Amino acid sequence: MATRLRIAVIGAGYWGPNLARNFRSSADWDLAAIVDLDRVRAQKVADAVGGVPVLTDVEDALADSTIDAVAIATPARTHHPLAMRALAAGKHVVVEKPIADSSDKAREMVDEAQRRGLVLMTDHTYCYTPAVQKIRELVSDGSLGDILFIDSTRINLGLVQPDVDVFWDLAPHDLSIIDFVLPGGLAPRQVAAYGADPIGAGKSCVGYLMMPLQNGGMAHVHVNWMSPTKIRQMVVGGTRRTLVWDDLNPQQRISVYDRGVDLLRQTGFETDRATATVSYRLGDTWSPALSEREALSAMTEEFAGAIREERSARTDGYSGLRVLDVLEAASRSLAASESFTPLRGALAETAV
Amino acid sequence: MATRLRIAVIGAGYWGPNLARNFRSSADWDLAAIVDLDRVRAQKVADAVGGVPVLTDVEDALADSTIDAVAIATPARTHHPLAMRALAAGKHVVVEKPIADSSDKAREMVDEAQRRGLVLMTDHTYCYTPAVQKIRELVSDGSLGDILFIDSTRINLGLVQPDVDVFWDLAPHDLSIIDFVLPGGLAPRQVAAYGADPIGAGKSCVGYLMMPLQNGGMAHVHVNWMSPTKIRQMVVGGTRRTLVWDDLNPQQRISVYDRGVDLLRQTGFETDRATATVSYRLGDTWSPALSEREALSAMTEEFAGAIREERSARTDGYSGLRVLDVLEAASRSLAASESFTPLRGALAETAV
Amino acid sequence: MATRLRIAVIGAGYWGPNLARNFRSSADWDLAAIVDLDRVRAQKVADAVGGVPVLTDVEDALADSTIDAVAIATPARTHHPLAMRALAAGKHVVVEKPIADSSDKAREMVDEAQRRGLVLMTDHTYCYTPAVQKIRELVSDGSLGDILFIDSTRINLGLVQPDVDVFWDLAPHDLSIIDFVLPGGLAPRQVAAYGADPIGAGKSCVGYLMMPLQNGGMAHVHVNWMSPTKIRQMVVGGTRRTLVWDDLNPQQRISVYDRGVDLLRQTGFETDRATATVSYRLGDTWSPALSEREALSAMTEEFAGAIREERSARTDGYSGLRVLDVLEAASRSLAASESFTPLRGALAETAV
């Protein structure tokens, strides 16, 4: 293998220690420094991974010409300025999600990286789990056929977040995964979002998000902080097979059903619209064995690969941008009032 | 017990035999006749329940003054004319769902029954299952508190119906159940429906339906003909407890979770908006034993009770009307195009 | 197809109606008569399947030379005399399980059928379910490799039977299935059974049955009338793959796991005992689609096939005999007292 790349992890809060541990144990990387304004916090992370230099000023890391890249794990509002500075200093950048706190800023970051020929990657960690890697592979190699619908459920009894609603808290996972597994990425032209705040939290605690897919299909995401049971499930329906990913079933996370509905089109001269005949396949179910690799380890490998091969990372800046664009459209949809259809007047009178 | 009521079952197709069998074995009813234009079909049903008279002309049943009521299990478009004729003849009427093929006609039927002081009941059979009866009881006695959200999933690999889309095929079950268990019945002012037809069937095969509940809550129904796995699940979230009904788990159909999110409002003079503090309850789960009574048997008892006590049936004509009103609004919502929010232009260009 | 075979069903109690219905709807069979001492009961069964002659004397059926076979569904103690009479009259015979009320009588029946060249079949219905047929196929075609262990659980809250203990009530199902799927049939040389009667029912209500298999393997059956949950599960472990049959999971009754333990033997001159190295396979899981055919329909087809092809039925008289032999050995094992190993004296003193 070529010489190792050198990286500084910026931010020693919640996620930074995980990044530090994985870059430290990677064969691709040397962990060059832990950077945090709070030296004590940085030192603690450095000690836990075994003696890595500590810096309190980002500029010191950026000025170090032996450092190839930075991993940013600071609060979302600081992602843009830090990433722009790092890119300006010629560093490759991987940013914890969300890539920025607005799509405008994310777009600037993406443009800047492209202009400078540097890798800008979003750390959509979930995409590097063995399950999601397998889903991408099964979509990509045609095992599922064309994608007809995606239905994702991410619900549990969750903390009502102070700053964000349930869409911004939970849906980034679903959206980044959908972006990762669909051949064309997450590219809806439009979005509809419906939220409920039945406890008066001042923000949606229950949310539903719909996005048309190509060819008449639809993706749907259900996020919920108020469910007493925990569900993490995604169904990916295709023309050939349908896949169910149940992330809480370690004994059978992924099931691929060779079952489905086929529409046999018959055309005859006596009718100018196609007559449809439906047939069913009731075939076998198959559950692929999955590796047990830690997701962040695969992420660090992908980041190194993108840099060395001078290519985009699988979860590049655009993927982070696409997720932000959908979330922002969802917020606009929530604020819009015309999205409901009124019942006709008569019921309002007879009901109640 | 008082003398038995006498009923004629009209229609010997799919549902008629079930009605005949249950009225026949009821202590409240005498099954007076099976009526069908097709005498052979009627005779077969009559034989199966043990020698009941057969008629081919509805008028013969309506003219029989010993007959108190009729049960209509004919195609939906005939419900209105048959029910109006029966009501005009002074008979109480129970109608298979949907109560009519339009809400206008249903409204006429409801008005006619009311004017004549006759019982008009919709056979929302699911509402008479022990599970749904228990849910209604637990909502009604306050065990769940105020209802915050309802999420219903009814998906499987299903026949693409020739005449109706997936909403009209499956959602009547969910809607009639929601109508049955909510204290105020199904009374949304507005509805939003989103459907997908990814196989080109000419109608929605995957559908999502949202309805605001009182106090900021929301009901959501997911119906789907294309799921390789079968799910029949409804979550009813309340301020005190949350109930999960899993109809495919005979060993634990209903689970009541004493878990939830509480919002403790604190007001202080230093702030004019309430500061919310969230607390969690992580209490016990309880699964009530359910009786094993057949739903249709309970339905026939309720019909008799309503007639004898000169009261509305629990699933009266209005309930059938409310379900139709929501379905019609859902169809209008599907036809509307402004319900999606477009993504901003930039993504359309960067995305591929 | 050749002309249909003609059969009389003897016994119109619990199981007879099912046999009558399936022989009636079979393309292989004409249902020639329903025989029962109780004419009313026989007539009811005959009516339900649509006009079949009724007899009250078995001899009338046996004297009818147009009748090829009889199906015996009478109480167990009458199986032997009825079957012996039928065989003497030259009829092929299928007998509801148990084939007789003692292995001695079963052996006589088997010998008599063999001597006369007639088919004697045991109606081990479970063996004709699509799931068990598939298990037999997967064992037989080598998909599982050599069988290492079988573990079968059949527990629920069950009726304490007046005449039989839990072994005789439930284990015949497990034993007949094991007999059906093992290449050599159920052929243990010895058996150990342990039962408990903690409610003083006068018989075992909880039972465990162990039987050595060839090559050091073991079959174990757990039957239990006192379990609050219902389990119907069989694990068949093989050298190549392991199969789990969960009969209460209609969405995935059979799972075949390509996982297992391999023992790699290494021999070296420095050691006279083989050094074992264990390796693991963690492969895919596969769940075959199963047909939805009713078991009894497949049973009637097999009976006809055996008669026409002059061969043994898959569940022939011997299989019924083998099941009886194991149950009788289990009863002897239960009665034996030396099967437990005492703890050493000291504990009895220290323990309370």
Place this chain on the structure above:
Amino acid sequence: MATRLRIAVIGAGYWGPNLARNFRSSADWDLAAIVDLDRVRAQKVADAVGGVPVLTDVEDALADSTIDAVAIATPARTHHPLAMRALAAGKHVVVEKPIADSSDKAREMVDEAQRRGLVLMTDHTYCYTPAVQKIRELVSDGSLGDILFIDSTRINLGLVQPDVDVFWDLAPHDLSIIDFVLPGGLAPRQVAAYGADPIGAGKSCVGYLMMPLQNGGMAHVHVNWMSPTKIRQMVVGGTRRTLVWDDLNPQQRISVYDRGVDLLRQTGFETDRATATVSYRLGDTWSPALSEREALSAMTEEFAGAIREERSARTDGYSGLRVLDVLEAASRSLAASESFTPLRGALAETAV
């Protein structure tokens, strides 16, 4: 609270770090030293919990009069000499399971501790999980009634251990739990064990263990290294209710079923044996909320409590001894050959 007790952890291998971490974070304990012959290994553990003294000679810890107790987490064969030395030095002792490598040695340890008035505790960690604590509580407060049967399953695809068979590897968990929850502890007079070694590993890889309970009940343990699926389940059947503990279902680990079989005894003069009538309860299911406390933390608290209150620990030396006694009896049972009942000769000839 009184002053903290001081403890030395002996052994820095697999389990020692967990003990060190929990004693370190306990309000009851000061972690006085980590002891291991391998100083580097000891230092690593000491560093991980933040600067605890390291010793390489046990005698140094035993000579330190400020140390009240030792926790022994060394290989099983060293438990006896180390514990005897520590007791002789006046230290309270907690020993990792198994308490010793033979019941004779365990008995010596128990006697020695009793003679000296010191606490000897077995670290049966599983007993301190919230689930097992709850089971003990529900047995103890009479919620389950008298215990009728216990059925424990602990199976998965497991490593074939070099030194021990599947009974000694896995059953100590089940046995220590049964010992913990039964009012009288694990006190069978006799045991029967059946093992299979179908892969030629030289030891049982599949095992079944039966023990009579009082009043005609039975406990059964199924341990298995060759199951492709993982099950950790214990059913505790009582006269009032039956409890199912499914340790792999974090959403509902414990279910208490108010279902069961009742035997109503009727005596009449016409019969000298009681006529039994069975009745069924089909009541509710209840799943208690469980705390999330780490088991080892509760264990360290119990150890401190026993020392301070001069009482036996809940999992004292006797409990470790009882588990060993049962395992040794199981090994003797396995070696015995007369525990199977032969089938009668005839089958051996007809079969095959």
